[in-house]
Amino acid sequence: MTEISHLLCENITKIYRGGSLDGSADVSALKGVTLEVPHGQFLAIMGASGSGKSTLLHIAAGLTKPTSGTVRINETQISSLGDRALTLFRRENVGVVFQAFNLIPTLTAEENILLPILAGGKSGGTEKMNAAMTQILTRLNLLERRRHYPDALSGGEQQRVAIARALFTDFLNEDSKASLLFADEPTGNLDSANSEVICRLLRELCDERKHTMVVVTHEPSVAHWADRVITLQDGKILHDQTAAEFAAQNSAKEA
Ligand SMILES: Nc1ncnc2c1ncn2[C@@H]1O[C@H](COP(=O)(O)OP(=O)(O)OP(=O)(O)O)[C@@H](O)[C@H]1O
Numbered sequence: 712m713t714e715i716s717h718l719l720c721e722n723i724t725k726i727y728r729g730g731s732l733d734g735s736a737d738v739s740a741l742k743g744v745t746l747e748v749p750h751g752q753f754l755a756i757m758g759a760s761g762s763g764k765s766t767l768l769h770i771a772a773g774l775t776k777p778t779s780g781t782v783r784i785n786e787t788q789i790s791s792l793g794d795r796a797l798t799l800f801r802r803e804n805v806g807v808v809f810q811a812f813n814l815i816p817t818l819t820a821e822e823n824i825l826l827p828i829l830a831g832g833k834s835g836g837t838e839k840m841n842a843a844m845t846q847i848l849t850r851l852n853l854l855e856r857r858r859h860y861p862d863a864l865s866g867g868e869q870q871r872v873a874i875a876r877a878l879f880t881d882f883l884n885e886d887s888k889a890s891l892l893f894a895d896e897p898t899g900n901l902d903s904a905n906s907e908v909i910c911r912l913l914r915e916l917c918d919e920r921k922h923t924m925v926v927v928t929h930e931p932s933v934a935h936w937a938d939r940v941i942t943l944q945d946g947k948i949l950h951d952q953t954a955a956e957f958a959a960q961n962s963a964k965e966a
């Protein structure tokens with residue numbers, strides 16, 4: 712893993728083609744977004760439903776190609792990588808927690824968490840891996856559920872398994888100095904106590920291990936843990952604020 716995890720999105724646009732010949736059904740989801748996230752920053756992306764948050768996150772993580780614009784992670788222009796190179800690059804450098812958790816129904820919680828590592832060619836069951844597994848399961852309050860299948864888990868538990876899967880590579884490499892984690896509504900299905908567990912964990916990963924975090928949320932209470940908050944509106948950045956500016960604006964709204 713590299714020492715630096717830095718993200719640069721330049722002039723990103725995304726048009727979803729609607730299939731009509733005259734283009735009338737096309738959706739312009741992003742309309743020129745430029746965003747730089749420095750190493751070690753915890754960024755929250757807010758905005759109304761449909762404003763383009765998930766689209767931006769997927770493009771920044773290399774899961775979706777932009778219609779125009781470029782994405783650079785560290786020194787790599789990911790928008791110019793081929794599919795295979797991109798998959799390998801993501802596996803090494805990027806963790807993603809999806810809005811829909813994408814757990815494999817025929818694998819237990821533990822097997823789901825191990826999947827990216829095994830897909831990367833490492834073998835399971837080593838002492839180091841078991842220790843990291845116990846550590847992450849404990850941290851996310853899942854130890855008793857490790858052998859359950861997704862359909863036997865609550866929505867919140869499934870969400871925590873998806874978070875554990877995205878973070879596992881990292882728990883395995885104690886010496887990893889940097890990685891980039893993207894999460895789409897990671898606390899969307901959690902009660903406030905579990906939501907706080909997740910936010911605290913993300914904050915600690917930023918502070919202790921200098922991770923770079925990009926977290927989509929609609930909850931101000933989650934954004935308060937971030938260093939910086941951007942707000943999207945209709946495919947553009949409306950506000951780009953420090954956490955303090957965001958908190959001040961938010962408490963003025965509530966007052
Ligand atoms: N695959 C797709 N095909 C066509 N339109 C899409 C597709 N995915 C998203 N869109 C549209 O693009 C716009 C932005 O969607 P996006 O999922 O990025 O919003 P969001 O801010 O994440 O919303 P939410 O808070 O509801 O998750 C929306 O108008 C949506 O309907």
Ligand SMILES: [Mg+2]
Pocket residue numbers: 764765766810895
């Ligand atoms: Mg979304």
